[in-house]
């Protein structure tokens with residue numbers, strides 16, 4: 001399963017901005033409802049979150065610490 | 074091409090007019106469309122047409138002398154793109170690029186002057202619109218120029234980081250902005266700066282901290 005941005009349908013006002021900016025075609029309007037299609041092409045650019053005026057669309061990050069020592073020390 | 078007054082009404086500069094008044098002034102406007110990635114305006118160029126967004130989203134950015142891009146805001150339907158250069162007669166302070174298919178409405182400076190003369194309430198309203206924008210920009214300038222915001226973003230990263238083992242709380246850039254008390258654009262820029270320094274790596278839906286010590290140093294230096 002590919003992870004995708006998530007959408008809170010209650011907050012969405014169906015303005016369609018996210019659909020218009022997504023370059024990978026992951027966000028579509030189906031019967032006037034914004035729908036996210038799973039695709040490997042989503043590179044988490046977060047543009048859809050940036051344009052969403054209502055905060056309905058979110059691209060969340062997991063923050064992890066990589067424990068490997070620095071290579072160039 | 075017909076100008077839709079519903080879109081004109083979205084523009085803060087004209088929202089104070091009634092539908093009947095908008096119907097009269099709409100003849101002064103023209104429409105232009107742009108595809109994803111097309112540049113609508115370049116920083117440093119002169120403008121003689123006031124542009125604002127009718128449909129779509131537009132990236133407003135500046136480019137530094139080293140060619141680095143700094144996103145200042147996203148313009149949505151109703152937002153003007155070059156009001157500052159139209160009003161002061163100087164060059165565009167920012168560039169604007171279509172993030173997807175975009176429809177722009179434009180009105181020539183001379184026609185705009187006539188519309189303002191015929192509808193004096195527009196002038197007072199324009200001052201209000203510009204004042205609101207100035208206030209927003211002041212906050213942005215403060216956050217962009219002071220290191221404390223970077224420190225706050227680093228603190229958020231360190232506090233919310235997991236070791237990749239168990240489930241960790243996930244955060245959006247919007248949430249980080251709310252936590253750091255700043256705008257999303259400032260968080261995006263801070264993350265980019267940390268990535269350029271090699272302290273973190275932005276992967277698909279993961280922020281990987283690869284130099285925890287340097288981040289901790291930023292934290293102590295900025296407190």
Ligand code: SF4
Pocket residue numbers: 005021022023024025026027041042043044045046047048049059
């Ligand atoms: S993160 Fe980017 S690529 Fe992925 S769905 Fe949003 S706009 Fe499309």
Ligand code: SF4
Pocket residue numbers: 007011012013014015016017018019034051052053054055056057
């Ligand atoms: S940009 Fe936000 S509010 Fe508009 S359609 Fe997309 S999810 Fe809904």
